[in-house]
Amino acid sequence: MSKKKELSPELKAECEAAKALFVSKKNALGLTQASLAEAADISAAAVAMYLNGTNPLNPKFAAVLSRLLDVPVEKFSKRLAKEISGLTSGGEGSADAGLSAAELVRQMLTKQGKGLSEESRRRLLAAAESDDSTEIKYYQPGQVGDEVWIAHYDVRAAMGGGQIPHEYPEMLQDIRVSPKHLRDLGVTFKEHFHLKMITGWGQSMAPTIKDRDPLLVDITIREFTGDGIYLFSHDDMLYVKRLQKKGKDRFKMISDNKHHDIEEIRVDDTHILARVLYVWNGQPV
Structure with missing residues (x-):
């Protein structure tokens, strides 16, 4: 790298x-x-x-x-x-003044979007149109009956050697689930708007988490709360791994794939971002 x-x-x-x-x-x-x-x-x-x-x-x-x-x-x-x-x-007297977000994005894509794929262009425009119609609430997705929307973020958390995290996550899509059904599956959480979806990449957490499995995480858990699988950054890299405390100042970073060695990392150099609650392949964590 x-x-x-x-x-x-x-x-x-x-x-x-x-x-x-x-x-x-x-x-x-x-x-x-x-x-x-x-x-x-x-x-x-x-x-x-x-x-x-x-x-x-x-x-x-x-x-x-x-x-x-x-x-x-x-x-x-x-x-x-x-x-x-x-x-x-849009600048004083600019023709862009007063345009909606979607209209501005369309103009940008026309002028500067030739190198983008059709899928990327579609996502940018969809996000802009969403901004025009409703303010996206980070903590409180809308609720529909017993179902709620959970945001799915394009954060590639590496289950291996680590990946450099994005400057900020890009919202790709939402999923709609029933909080009651999640609790029936054994998922423990206080509020549904504490939950987000991310995607794991790599094989080091197999068979518990396979490459590109969607992961349900609780973003309010920002510190070690006991042995478990966490989303965390270390040395500017993003990981999904099991963490165990070793003494006061070290974690054991553990892969479920037994071909990967256990590593020790300093607590002070580890920033916990969320705890993994459920893998969207039905595997308990």
């Missing part, structure tokens, strides 16, 4: 300015990196990568940070302030 390219001095300076503002105001506002991650709908690891200058700031994260800290975006990034202004207003 090639080494991640270092940010330019300008982009790094934006990250440093954002981090300085966050550090200076977080105590007074009662903020943490975890609460910032929650508000931005990204992982705690992704927040750390922004604030530490590993990934460049983007408009979505900048807008959330600005709102939570009650500071204008230009306080840490004039570049993004200008970009966000253009996105929201």
Whole structure:
């Protein structure tokens, strides 16, 4: 795997300015990196990568940070302030002003989307049309009778050597399930809107989890709650593995595939993002 390219001095300076503002105001506002991650709908690891200058700031994260800290975006990034202004207003006198999200995406695809596959174009347009019709609630998907919608995120959690996580998950599709049926299957959770779907990749957790099996996770579990299978990041890689505590400062990272060795990792270097509750192949976890 090639080494991640270092940010330019300008982009790094934006990250440093954002981090300085966050550090200076977080105590007074009662903020943490975890609460910032929650508000931005990204992982705690992704927040750390922004604030530490590993990934460049983007408009979505900048807008959330600005709102939570009650500071204008230009306080840490004039570049993004200008970009966000253009996105929201279309610019003074612009022909884009007042267009819906779907219309803007159609224009973008016409001008710049020639290299995209038809499936990618369809998904982008579908997401934009969804934004026009209803605000997507991260924590509270809509309920239909006894069935509820559970968001399915394109987060490839590697059941092997690990994968670099996306800057933020892209919503692909939802599934509709009955909370009562889930509980009848033995799935334990407090609220249905704590649940999300992800996809595992690789063979190291077979036979419990096979390559590309959908996984039901509880995103409110952000710390070790006992032996089990977790979604977590370590060394900027994303994993789905069993974790067991070894002493106070180490985890055993365990693969169900016995051809893979048990590894030991430091608790301080491990960021738990969710706990796996159910594998959509009927396998208990």
